[in-house]
Amino acid sequence: xxxxxxxxxxxxxxxxxxxxxxxxxxxxxxxxxxxxxxxxxxxxxxxxxxxxxxxxxxxxxxxxxxxxxxxxxxxxxxxxxxxxxxxxxxxxxxxxxxxxxxxxxxxxxxxxxxxxx
Numbered sequence: 418x419x420x421x422x423x424x425x426x427x428x429x430x431x432x433x434x435x436x437x438x439x440x441x442x443x444x445x446x447x448x449x450x451x452x453x454x455x456x457x458x459x460x461x462x463x464x465x466x467x468x469x470x471x472x473x474x475x476x477x478x479x480x481x482x483x484x485x486x487x488x489x490x491x492x493x494x495x496x497x498x499x500x501x502x503x504x505x506x507x508x509x510x511x512x513x514x515x516x517x518x519x520x521x522x523x524x525x526x527x528x529x530x531x532x533x534x
Contacts, residue, residue, distance in 0.1 A: 418494040424464045424482035426526075432456050432467035439463045450510045479516065482526040488513045491527045495519075 429435040436447045436458040443461030450457050455468035455476065466476055485491040488506045495517045496502065503524070505515030512530040519525065 418485060418491050421484040421486065422462070423484070424459070424462055426464045426466065426476065426479060426482060428466050428473045428477055430467065432458055432465060435465045435467075436460060439465065448511075452509070478524050479526050480523050482514075482528055485527050485529055487531065488515050488527055488529045491515070491529075492517070495527070 439460040440447055445461040447458040447460045453472055455466050455472050458465045464482060466473065492502055492506060492515050499520045500517045503516045503518055506513045509528065512528055514526055514528045516524060516526050
């Protein structure tokens, strides 16, 4: 599986202030969306999330987001090497994702940018 990049996940109290900071830091405009009651701003390699603590508690368990060419192919590879798929693949605003737990217990989100048919 070819890994195309990683995104650092950061839970914040003030999404507007955090987005402004990371926009100035990276020079990238925030891409904003909402999912399950959580407001998200993707700014460069940073994924800023703000929302209800009950939702953020779950999101904090995911170590990082890993970009791949094809989430379904990544899921097959992950299973072959001993990971367990917890959720997905499911559609997102920009492609598809899945959540997997690695044999060492770390949890990662895998994403692609393939539009959902």
